Amino acid sequence: MKEQELQKQAAANPVEMERTRNRKVYVPRVDIYETKESIVLLADMPGVDEGSVDITLEKNVLTITGTVEPVGFPGHNLVYAEYDTGDYQRAFTLPEEIDQNKIGATVKNGVLRVVLQKAEKSKAR
């Protein structure tokens, strides 16, 4: 099992800002596809629900952050470990054609789905 086959990848340089939480940060794997009306972003973030996802848009940069509270198992020894709980963070630069007022997001079964509607005039082209 090589590094790239693992489902979660540790962030090389988590964020360009200081974090207030001393936790591991992972880069979620994403799929991005485009339809006629929108661009859809899907991110695998196991352990995250609607309440723990934060999506911010600053200028052209869309940042998705997911926080996962570690589940405590007091008195349990970790016998075998392939993953570790940690937060998720990743940033994307949006193209001009996106209508920044129409961004919708849902979380289901640990997958975040962000729908970015294209602006009216770019659709006409």
Add this chain to the structure above:
Amino acid sequence: MAMRRLLPSLWGAPAVPAGQESAHPFSALQQEMNRMFDDFFQGAAVSPFPAAGGRTGMFHPSVDVREGEKEIVVQAELPGLDEQDVELLLEESSLVLKGEKKLEKEDQGKGYHYVERACGSFHRVIPLPRGLDAKKAEARFKNGVLTVTLPKLEPAKAKEKRIAIQSE
């Protein structure tokens, strides 16, 4: 599979692979060393839980196993799946986790820019120690993380009967 027989048994081994919470002062150093070894050997396919037919780019759920005094807890990261997509089988000495992660289907005019999320079928066999209570096993799915709790059987001690020795 032959490789597996050469590996020491997971159960009862004192070493904690890539462990986390431990109160020992050297635990941080030990953790770091374990992590280094784990990372090094990951390329050599010596994982004690080999994936049947595991191939590059296929979905391969990550699994954590914890052992407590009363139970064993297996957790697997299965983003995008729900309880209907996963099959769990408890066998005599192993837990089989299998299913398929499907690619979302939406037809017309769909152009992919990024495809990083793996999909496909998976089949993992997790070896278990003896003495688990199969009837009380339970599994829960929450936010793409599957948690299987396997309680241990009451130790056989309860059955033994003390015999009084009389002196003559």
